[in-house]
Amino acid sequence: xxxxxxPEARPDQILDAALxxxxxxxxxxxxxxxxxxxAGLSKGAIYLYFESKDAMLKGLVRRLADGVVGAAEGLVDPxxxxxxxxxxxxxxxxxxxxxxxxxxxxxxxxxEAQRFPELAAFYRETVIARGHRLLTRLIDLGVSQGVFRDxxxxxxxxxxxxxxxxxxxxxxxxxxxxxxxxxxxxxxxxIADMILNGxxxxxxxLL
Amino acid sequence: xxxxxxPEARPDQILDAALxxxxxxxxxxxxxxxxxxxAGLSKGAIYLYFESKDAMLKGLVRRLADGVVGAAEGLVDPxxxxxxxxxxxxxxxxxxxxxxxxxxxxxxxxxEAQRFPELAAFYRETVIARGHRLLTRLIDLGVSQGVFRDxxxxxxxxxxxxxxxxxxxxxxxxxxxxxxxxxxxxxxxxIADMILNGxxxxxxxLL
Amino acid sequence: xxxxxxPEARPDQILDAALxxxxxxxxxxxxxxxxxxxAGLSKGAIYLYFESKDAMLKGLVRRLADGVVGAAEGLVDPxxxxxxxxxxxxxxxxxxxxxxxxxxxxxxxxxEAQRFPELAAFYRETVIARGHRLLTRLIDLGVSQGVFRDxxxxxxxxxxxxxxxxxxxxxxxxxxxxxxxxxxxxxxxxIADMILNGxxxxxxxLL
Amino acid sequence: xxxxxxPEARPDQILDAALxxxxxxxxxxxxxxxxxxxAGLSKGAIYLYFESKDAMLKGLVRRLADGVVGAAEGLVDPxxxxxxxxxxxxxxxxxxxxxxxxxxxxxxxxxEAQRFPELAAFYRETVIARGHRLLTRLIDLGVSQGVFRDxxxxxxxxxxxxxxxxxxxxxxxxxxxxxxxxxxxxxxxxIADMILNGxxxxxxxLL
DNA sequence: TATGAATGAGCTTTCATTCAT
DNA sequence: TATGAATGAAAGCTCATTCAT
Numbered sequence: 001x002x003x004x005x006x007p008e009a010r011p012d013q014i015l016d017a018a019l020x021x022x023x024x025x026x027x028x029x030x031x032x033x034x035x036x037x038x039a040g041l042s043k044g045a046i047y048l049y050f051e052s053k054d055a056m057l058k059g060l061v062r063r064l065a066d067g068v069v070g071a072a073e074g075l076v077d078p079x080x081x082x083x084x085x086x087x088x089x090x091x092x093x094x095x096x097x098x099x100x101x102x103x104x105x106x107x108x109x110x111x112e113a114q115r116f117p118e119l120a121a122f123y124r125e126t127v128i129a130r131g132h133r134l135l136t137r138l139i140d141l142g143v144s145q146g147v148f149r150d151x152x153x154x155x156x157x158x159x160x161x162x163x164x165x166x167x168x169x170x171x172x173x174x175x176x177x178x179x180x181x182x183x184x185x186x187x188x189x190x191i192a193d194m195i196l197n198g199x200x201x202x203x204x205x206l207l
Numbered sequence: 208x209x210x211x212x213x214p215e216a217r218p219d220q221i222l223d224a225a226l227x228x229x230x231x232x233x234x235x236x237x238x239x240x241x242x243x244x245x246a247g248l249s250k251g252a253i254y255l256y257f258e259s260k261d262a263m264l265k266g267l268v269r270r271l272a273d274g275v276v277g278a279a280e281g282l283v284d285p286x287x288x289x290x291x292x293x294x295x296x297x298x299x300x301x302x303x304x305x306x307x308x309x310x311x312x313x314x315x316x317x318x319e320a321q322r323f324p325e326l327a328a329f330y331r332e333t334v335i336a337r338g339h340r341l342l343t344r345l346i347d348l349g350v351s352q353g354v355f356r357d358x359x360x361x362x363x364x365x366x367x368x369x370x371x372x373x374x375x376x377x378x379x380x381x382x383x384x385x386x387x388x389x390x391x392x393x394x395x396x397x398i399a400d401m402i403l404n405g406x407x408x409x410x411x412x413l414l
Numbered sequence: 415x416x417x418x419x420x421p422e423a424r425p426d427q428i429l430d431a432a433l434x435x436x437x438x439x440x441x442x443x444x445x446x447x448x449x450x451x452x453a454g455l456s457k458g459a460i461y462l463y464f465e466s467k468d469a470m471l472k473g474l475v476r477r478l479a480d481g482v483v484g485a486a487e488g489l490v491d492p493x494x495x496x497x498x499x500x501x502x503x504x505x506x507x508x509x510x511x512x513x514x515x516x517x518x519x520x521x522x523x524x525x526e527a528q529r530f531p532e533l534a535a536f537y538r539e540t541v542i543a544r545g546h547r548l549l550t551r552l553i554d555l556g557v558s559q560g561v562f563r564d565x566x567x568x569x570x571x572x573x574x575x576x577x578x579x580x581x582x583x584x585x586x587x588x589x590x591x592x593x594x595x596x597x598x599x600x601x602x603x604x605i606a607d608m609i610l611n612g613x614x615x616x617x618x619x620l621l
Numbered sequence: 622x623x624x625x626x627x628p629e630a631r632p633d634q635i636l637d638a639a640l641x642x643x644x645x646x647x648x649x650x651x652x653x654x655x656x657x658x659x660a661g662l663s664k665g666a667i668y669l670y671f672e673s674k675d676a677m678l679k680g681l682v683r684r685l686a687d688g689v690v691g692a693a694e695g696l697v698d699p700x701x702x703x704x705x706x707x708x709x710x711x712x713x714x715x716x717x718x719x720x721x722x723x724x725x726x727x728x729x730x731x732x733e734a735q736r737f738p739e740l741a742a743f744y745r746e747t748v749i750a751r752g753h754r755l756l757t758r759l760i761d762l763g764v765s766q767g768v769f770r771d772x773x774x775x776x777x778x779x780x781x782x783x784x785x786x787x788x789x790x791x792x793x794x795x796x797x798x799x800x801x802x803x804x805x806x807x808x809x810x811x812i813a814d815m816i817l818n819g820x821x822x823x824x825x826x827l828l
Numbered sequence: 829t830a831t832g833a834a835t836g837a838g839c840t841t842t843c844a845t846t847c848a849t
Numbered sequence: 850t851a852t853g854a855a856t857g858a859a860a861g862c863t864c865a866t867t868c869a870t
Contacts, residue, residue, distance in 0.1 A: 026322040028235035032844060042852050044846080053844070111318035113380045115233040124381045154388050155370075155397030158377065162369030163362075165376070170365065173320045174331045181361050190362030198401035217833095239861060249835050254862065440736040442649035446865060456831045458867080467865070525732035527794045529647040538795045568802050569784075569811030572791065576783030577776075579790070584779065587734045588745045595775050604776030612819035631854095653840065663856050668841070 011049050014039045015063060018056045023104035027057060027112045057108065058119060064105040065126040068096055073134055082142030083199075087192040089138070090160070094188035097168045107172060132157050142199070149201040159198065163191045217256050221246045222270060225263040230311040234264060234319045264315065265329060271312040272333040275303050280341055289349030290406075294399040296345070300371050301395035310375045339364050349406070356408040366405065370398045425463050428453045429477060432470045437518035441471060441526045471522065472533060478519040479540040482510055487548055496556030497613075501606040503552070507578050508602035517582045546571050556613070563615040573612065577605045632670050635660045636684060639677040644725040648678060648733045678729065679743060685726040686747040689717050694755055703763030704820075708813040710759070711781070715809035718789045728793060753778050763820070770822040780819065784812045 017039035021030040032053055036043045050056045075089050096102045106127070113120035132153070139156055142148030151159075167187055181187070224246035228237045239260055243250045257263045282296050303309045313334070320327035342363060349355030374394060388394070431453035435444045446467055450457045464470050489503050510516045520541070527534035546567075553570055556562030565573075581601055595601070638660035642651045653674055657664045671677045696710050717723045727748070734741035756777060763769030788808060802808070 023321070026235075026319065028233070029322045031842090043844090044853065045851055047845070048850070107321070110376065110380060111321070112233065114230065114314070114318070115236050120381055124383060128377075128381055151401065152389065152393070152397045155394060155401065158370040158373040158394065159366075159398060159401045162371070162373035163365040164369070165372050166365040166369035169317065169372070170335075173317065174327055174335055176331060182359065186359070187362060187365065190359045191366060194358065194362065194366045194405035195401075197407065198405035200404065238859090250861090251836065251863080252834055255833070260861070438735070440649075440733065442647070443736045445863090457865090458832065459830055461866070462829070521735070524790060524794060525735070526647065528644065528728070528732070529650050534795055538797060542791075542795055565815065566803065566807070566811045569808060569815065572784040572787040572808065573780075573812060573815045576785070576787035577779040578783070579786050580779040580783035583731065583786070584749075587731060588741055588749055590745060596773065600773070601776060601779065604773045605780060608772065608776065608780045608819035609815075611821065612815035614818065652838090664840090665842080665857065666855055669854065674840070 010041075011059065012063075014041070014046060014049055015056065015059050019060055019101065019104050022057070022060070022108045023100065027053075027108055054116065054119070057112065057116075058122060060105050061109060061119070061123050061126065064102075065130065068102060069127055069130050069134075071096075073130070076134060076138055076141075078141060081147060082138055082145050083147045083196055086138060086142070086196065086199075090164075090192040090195065091185070091188040093164050094167060094191065095184050097164050098171060098184040098187075100172055103168045103172050107168065131161065135160055139199075146201065148199040151199065160195060163194075167191075217248075217252075218266065219270075221248070221253060221256055222263065222266055226267055226308065226311050229264070229267070229315045230307065234260075234315055261323065261326070264319065264323075264326060267312045268316060268326070268330050268333065271309070272337065275300075275309060276334055276337050276341075278303075280337070283341060283345055283348075285348060288354060289345055289352050290354045290403055293345060293349070293403060293406075297367070297371075297399040297402065298392070298395040301374060301398065302391050304371050304375045305378060305391040305394075307379055310379050314375065314379060338368065342367055346406075353408065355406040358406065367402060370401075374398075424455075425473065426477075428455070428460060428463055429470065429473050433474055433515065433518050436471070436474070436522045437514060441467075441522055468530065468533070471526065471530075472536060474519050475523060475533065475537050475540065478516075479544065482516060483541055483544050483548075485510075487544070490548060490552055490555075492555060495561060496552055496559050497561045497610055500552060500556070500610065500613075504574070504578075504606040504609065505599070505602040508581060508605065509598050511578050511582045512585060512598040512601075514586055517586050521582065521586060545575065549574055553613075560615065562613040565613065574609060577608070581605075631662075631666075632680065633684075635662070635667060635670055636677065636680050640681055640722065640725050643678070643681070643729045644721070648674075648729055675737065675740070678733065678737075678740060681726045682730060682740070682744050682747065685723070686751065689714075689723060690748055690751050690755075692717075694751070697755060697759055697762075699762060702768060703759055703766050704768045704817055707759060707763070707817060707820075708810075711785075711813040711816065712806070712809040714785050715788060715812065716805050718785050719792060719805040719808075721793055724789045724793050728789065752782065756781055760820075767822065769820040772820065781816060784815070788812075 014035065017035045018030070020038060021035045025031075025034070030053075032046055033043045035056070036046050039046070046056075050059065072089060072093065075092060076085055106123075109119060109123045113123065135156060136153050139148055139151070139153070143150050171181065182190075221242065224242045225237070228242045228245060232238075232241070237260075239253055240250045242263070243253050246253070253263075257266065279296060279300065282299060283292055304313075313330075316326060316330045320330065339360075343360050346355055346358070346360070346363060350357045378388065428449065431449045432444070434452060435449045439445075439448070444467075446460055447457045449470070450460050453460070460470075464473065486503060486507065489506060490499055520537075523533060523537045527537065549570060550567050553562055553565070553567070557564045585595065635656065638656045639651070642656045642659060645651075646655070651674075653667055654664050656677070657667050660667070667677075671680065693710060693714065696713060697706055727744075730740060730744045734744065753774070757774050760769055760772070760774070760777060764771045792802065
């Protein structure tokens with residue numbers, strides 16, 4: 001029974017299946033057989049494309065970095081008001097992270113990083129460091145434009161990424177069936193307000 | 208060959224060992240035998256105090272809730288300026304979460320929540336919901352004192368807890384050996400500044 | 415908390431508990447702790463009276479032999495009509511074997527004999543061989559009285575003991591909750607009829 | 622290192638091994654690894670064909686029912702003299718039950734029924750109930766042919782199956798190495814005589 | 829005599845990975 | 850390329866037995 005997809009599409013097809021199964025079962029709980037089944041292949045065939053289960057996880061992270069992080073980088077334009085850029089960046093990221101298909105990979109990495117230091121390092125370099133540089137660039141820009149005050153970059157990283165992280169966990173891991181919470185757009189706007197207000201240079205009361 | 212014979216101390220002794228091993232190996236990767244060895248007991252003895260490996264994880268969360276969350280709740284005093292309270296709360300939490308002994312439990316729960324819905328629910332109720340109520344109470348207070356503007360509580364939860372979460376991940380999971388980052392006190396003060404600035408009612412520029 | 419029973423009663427007290435637990439759980443499924451609990455003792459105390467779990471089973475068989483088999487032997491009176499004796503013997507045995515307290519021991523021995531050849535031998539000598547001798551004596555008597563025909567003693571053993579065995583299994587192991595079956599008295603009389611008819615020397619039709 | 626690669630034969634191959642090992646060690650005492658080794662497979666391979674150790678036992682009973690019970694049913698011919706049929710049925714069963722390969726399954730079931738109510742029910746339905754119906758049919762036939770007297774069917778079940786059961790236990794569980802007993806043919810004929818005599822309608826002396 | 833904490837061997841079952849076809 | 854049967858190393862949990870008290 002020939003599949004319609006062509007062989008060169010196999011790795012992506014497998015990663016899609018792996019993402020879905022890892023997301024539902026966690027990495028340790030995912031069985032290679034389930035991934036194979038979902039990809040429409042046999043267990044053995046998986047090993048023609050990936051050396052091991054670990055390699056699939058790494059492949060997933062690589063694809064994530066190439067996708068979402070790349071798109072985020074594309075949003076930064078040095079000629080635009082940095083506060084406008086930051087607002088649209090936050091909005092974009094909240095919508096992205098609210099999509100279980102996107103949040104699955106970082107979620108799994110967080111879950112497994114302890115056990116796979118190599119994976120943690122790979123994620124730090126390809127995702128976190130790129131995000132850090134992106135934010136730094138944006139804040140530098142805003143400061144030079146006079147629209148942001150100059151805060152510690154490490155604090156900034158935590159204050160900008162943290163709310164996204166929290167949102168991800170609250171909506172995908174610790175989701176309360178009783179209380180689904182506001183839609184991503186509302187959350188995104190609210191978070192952006194808080195951050196921009198926090199960065200507002202014209203606010204003297206508390207500083 | 209048990210080192211001591213003080214059965215009352217056993218559960219805590221075992222939880223300490225479990226925390227350490229889970230933290231190093233992840234939950235799935237941790238062997239009960241290793242936990243036992245680290246606790247100075249035999250494998251079988253563990254099961255005299257905990258029904259299963261899962262139960263140890265649950266016990267860990269319970270201890271966390273009774274400890275850190277309880278302490279955090281004790282910091283809120285209705286007669287104090289809410290912004291002062293919030294600042295000390297953030298400072299306290301950043302110091303706590305910077306301690307690997309404390310961060311281990313939430314880290315493990317985040318990692319395993321997908322696979323153990325019951326654990327996720329338990330954590331949501333005993334830790335997250337308590338934290339949410341605590342923050343809500345504090346913001347209500349600040350708003351009535353006129354020191355905070357009134358923001359969406361769901362946004363607030365994400366903006367206050369998120370940076371702590373991000374700090375935890377950056378310092379324990381994705382720690383960059385090249386760049387250890389500023390000390391917790393600096394990070395705590397910076398995060399508190401951002402949040403308080405974000406909540407500042409006298410800031411009209413961006414609202 | 416002193417128990418009311420005196421120490422010398424302990425072994426019997428333990429055997430009673432063992433009988434009950436073995437009967438419910440099978441030998442392998444019975445936990446020494448459960449036996450102890452039912453006997454009102456601690457696990458450790460059991461080992462003051464019995465060397466091992468196996469020894470309890472052996473003790474049970476010994477007690478059975480001394481009890482039921484002894485009583486059956488008492489029913490044979492050389493001066494009575496052998497057919498009357500056989501009828502009362504069958505009736506007695508069916509009533510006995512219908513009592514789960516009595517059937518438990520042979521049931522367990524049947525179950526475990528394969529694994530404990532020593533137990534099987536012990537049972538064969540103390541119960542089966544005694545039963546065989548008893549029946550042989552009774553048939554010899556009946557033949558000499560002219561009330562029984564002379565059948566092979568091995569066939570006889572199977573024809574007399576077999577129905578009791580089948581009754582035991584049907585009422586205690588393979589009991590059909592939908593159909594509890596007739597009372598022991600009816601079954602006993604019916605089996606005795608079949609056996610006596612089978613032994614009837616005045617029946618020429620089929621011989 | 623598999624000896625052959627004929628997957629269709631595996632289940633039977635495994636059941637043969639299981640029969641042998643259960644028979645020697647009892648169900649609880651049998652290790653799956655031993656069964657695998659005897660079947661010439663690895664431990665893991667067993668689980669490709671049977672869900673659990675329990676399932677193997679159930680498979681064994683099913684095979685027994687399909688085999689011996691089916692064959693016995695084939696012996697009943699409504700156009701033949703019921704007494705002749707009964708005699709050949711008893712003869713057939715005694716020969717069967719004297720074969721350790723056949724007696725092993727019922728022996729194991731008797732041993733384990735207490736602990737596995739589901740297995741007991743399965744055996745009751747697939748073996749005992751079928752046997753009961755078979756005998757009932759045969760006796761109804763004999764009564765209508767005027768060759769049997771009409772006895773209680775529950776008594777009958779016990780009187781016909783019991784001797785077979787006793788024979789099985791005496792020759793496989795409680796076998797006396799000193800005294801192997803008569804060959805199955807002699808035992809079978811003797812038991813059939815006793816039963817047919819017991820059912821003889823022309824015997825008034827004791828009724 | 830009695831307790832019950834502690835031990836540790838042993839078991840079933842799972843699953844990533846291999847390999848003959 | 851693809852299959853899926855087979856392997857075998859783990860690991861959680863149980864429980865008979867021991868022993869300090």
